[in-house]
Amino acid sequence: MLQxxxxxxxxxxxxxxxxxxxxxxxxxxxxxxxxxDVMWIYIKVDENExxxxxxxxxxxxxxxxxxxxxxxxxxxxxxxxxxxxxTNKRIVDLLGGLPKEKFHCSVLAEEGIKKAIxxxxxxxxxx
Amino acid sequence: xxxxxxxxxxxxxxxxxxxxQSMLPYLxxxxxxxxxxxxxxxxxxxxxxxxxxxxAKFLNATxxxxxxxxxxxxxxxxxxxxxAFANREKGKHIITSxxxxxxxxxxxxxxxxxxxxxxxxxVDKYGIVDIDALKxxxxxxxxxxxxxxxxNEIGTIEPIKEIGEIxxxxxxxxxxDAVQAAGKxxxxxxxxxxxxxxISGHKFYGPKGIGALFIRKGVKIEPVLHGGHHERNQRxxxxxxxxxxxxGRACEIAExxxxxxxxxxxxxxxxxKLEKGILEKIPEVIVNGHPEKRIDNTLNICIKYIEGExxxxxxDFEGICAxxxxxxxxxxxxxxxxxxxxxxxxxxxxxxxxxxxxxYTEEEEIDKVLEVLPGAVQKxxxxxxxxxxxxx
Ligand SMILES: Cc1ncc(COP(=O)(O)O)c(C=O)c1O
Ligand code: FES
Numbered sequence: 269m270l271q272x273x274x275x276x277x278x279x280x281x282x283x284x285x286x287x288x289x290x291x292x293x294x295x296x297x298x299x300x301x302x303x304x305d306v307m308w309i310y311i312k313v314d315e316n317e318x319x320x321x322x323x324x325x326x327x328x329x330x331x332x333x334x335x336x337x338x339x340x341x342x343x344x345x346x347x348x349x350x351x352x353x354x355t356n357k358r359i360v361d362l363l364g365g366l367p368k369e370k371f372h373c374s375v376l377a378e379e380g381i382k383k384a385i386x387x388x389x390x391x392x393x394x395x
Numbered sequence: 396x397x398x399x400x401x402x403x404x405x406x407x408x409x410x411x412x413x414x415x416q417s418m419l420p421y422l423x424x425x426x427x428x429x430x431x432x433x434x435x436x437x438x439x440x441x442x443x444x445x446x447x448x449x450x451a452k453f454l455n456a457t458x459x460x461x462x463x464x465x466x467x468x469x470x471x472x473x474x475x476x477x478x479a480f481a482n483r484e485k486g487k488h489i490i491t492s493x494x495x496x497x498x499x500x501x502x503x504x505x506x507x508x509x510x511x512x513x514x515x516x517x518v519d520k521y522g523i524v525d526i527d528a529l530k531x532x533x534x535x536x537x538x539x540x541x542x543x544x545x546x547n548e549i550g551t552i553e554p555i556k557e558i559g560e561i562x563x564x565x566x567x568x569x570x571x572d573a574v575q576a577a578g579k580x581x582x583x584x585x586x587x588x589x590x591x592x593x594i595s596g597h598k599f600y601g602p603k604g605i606g607a608l609f610i611r612k613g614v615k616i617e618p619v620l621h622g623g624h625h626e627r628n629q630r631x632x633x634x635x636x637x638x639x640x641x642x643g644r645a646c647e648i649a650e651x652x653x654x655x656x657x658x659x660x661x662x663x664x665x666x667x668k669l670e671k672g673i674l675e676k677i678p679e680v681i682v683n684g685h686p687e688k689r690i691d692n693t694l695n696i697c698i699k700y701i702e703g704e705x706x707x708x709x710x711d712f713e714g715i716c717a718x719x720x721x722x723x724x725x726x727x728x729x730x731x732x733x734x735x736x737x738x739x740x741x742x743x744x745x746x747x748x749x750x751x752x753x754x755y756t757e758e759e760e761i762d763k764v765l766e767v768l769p770g771a772v773q774k775x776x777x778x779x780x781x782x783x784x785x786x787x
Contacts, residue, residue: 280708286778297780303722303729304741305702308780325780327745329704329723333778369726 272330273364279334284341285323294388296380300372305332309340309380313388317348324380331370332377335359339377348385354378400715400760405547405575405693405751410641411600417644418602421637429634430625439636446643453646454592455583456609462626463639466606467574467595469619471498471541473608473630474570474591477616478539479506482568486536490514490567492524492553493736495543499572500732503541516542518736521685522551530561539568544576544592548720548733548749549684550693552580559588568614574598574606578649579690590614596638600754601645605638658754663691665761666752670694672765677772679785683737683747692753695720697739698746700782701775706748709771715764720747742781 272280289310296309305328312321322344324336339359343351356374360366366374401409427436429443444458451458464470479489491503493515503513514532517525524542533540540562545552555571562569570591573582578599584592590611597603610616610629622631652658673696674680683695698706703719710717718724720731722745729735730744750764776782 277708280705281712283774283778288783304745305723306780325778327700327779327781328702329721330708332702332723333705369728372728 275364276334279337294384296383309384331373335377402750404753418637418641449643468498470593470608481617482538488537541570544573550689596642602641
């Protein structure tokens with residue numbers, strides 16, 4: 269079994285923001301071509317373009333769940349422009365590192381957030 | 396340390412106290428190198444030969460046919476490379492199954508690079524090797540068939556006797572990796588028609604780092620480890636004396652235990668309880684491996700909509716040790732080749748979980764798993780995007 273940092277285990281245990289947002293303003297559905305894992309990120313955005321709520325659903329490993337959990341925490345309360353700048357490297361750093369084989373899992377979290385924001389923008393422009 | 400519930404006995408087992416006791420003198424007092432000619436060394440040498448007799452008896456072989464190795468991996472390497480290199484003027488074709496342990500698979504892949512041709516036989520949905528495909532794949536230049544006795548992941552028992560007959564009728568050497576069979580089902584090399592057979596001590600309550608290869612008398616094989624004149628020039632290296640003594644004792648105990656219906660029934664009963672309990676309490680679970688032709692300590696399941704590593708860690712929080720063949724646990728990020736060979740799609744293989752019991756497993760431990768697992772599964776399913784849709 270791989271060695272995970274305490275912070276990863278903490279996030280995996282708590283699984284903050286796990287679940288679905290009904291009537292989400294943006295949904296980012298991403299999949300991992302490497303191992304077949306899937307992550308869906310839901311966001312709620314208010315009129316000031318601030319992300320008021322963010323949840324995730326993840327079918328994947330401990331690293332995928334921990335990075336989803338942390339990423340959703342990071343973007344909550346942030347403006348969407350700011351949320352767009354979140355990188356997987358930042359997520360990995362905040363988690364105290366990830367085993368090398370598990371780096372790709374963190375890419376999923378970054379992509380999921382970005383896709384959810386893009387989805388929100390698209391939906392808004394159509395309104 | 397919190398209480399460990401160890402249900403990963405196909406990975407390794409706890410050493411039997413009697414085995415440990417038998418070994419200790421050879422780590423302390425009787426430290427002579429058995430190659431010495433003085434009495435002190437000869438005494439040790441004698442004990443090694445006694446252990447060899449025990450291993451031979453366990454397999455219904457003669458002591459002459461037993462070579463001690465460093466474990467299952469070395470036995471497999473020795474058997475396969477040894478036969479390949481000794482018989483290459485006869486041919487360069489080797490047949491195996493697609494569900495072998497990596498000790499066999501990667502050895503054969505190495506030989507493939509050296510110019511040998513390898514046929515990897517398919518298996519059915521239970522993991523049983525396709526016998527017709529085997530018969531068809533035998534060629535004039537086939538020198539070896541290597542098919543495992545029992546599979547480590549799913550527990551399926553292969554029709555070794557039948558394969559042995561086919562090999563014999565076609566004049567092809569037959570090796571079986573019996574690492575997971577030893578101690579779990581009776582092994583009789585005469586009845587099985589095998590020419591080479593691998594076992595490993597730590598899989599049946601013996602020590603780690605010791606194993607044996609049965610080589611039928613008359614089989615043409617070359618050594619893999621070159622050096623001194625140990626093991627009748629077949630395997631160089633100063634003997635792992637304590638390990639050898641321990642392996643001998645482990646074989647003796649395993650022979651008794653196999654006849655002990657109380658031990659057998661208890662393990663089977665607990666495995667059945669675990670299997671039934673999981674199927675009752677958790678919906679959408681698939682049991683892998685053959686329903687009957689399966690070693691009775693192994694339960695391999697796929698829990699749909701969740702991933703194996705996440706469930707392993709959830710169990711680990713409660714001190715429960717199990718294993719998984721999911722892509723995320725593999726390091727190579729591919730699901731286990733065994734599960735794929737059964738025809739399971741990647742998403743299903745993702746939720747693989749293996750429990751393997753031992754003679755030491757207690758009913759409370761199984762109860763604890765049945766108490767913990769459904770909640771852990773539900774927790775992960777609640778955050779799986781596919782659970783609500785049931786889309787896999
Ligand atoms: C079927 C099988 N073959 C070979 C091995 C390798 O044995 P060892 O760990 O003694 O090298 C194992 C153990 O993982 C096994 O299960
Ligand atoms: S998501 Fe599969 S390894 Fe992390």
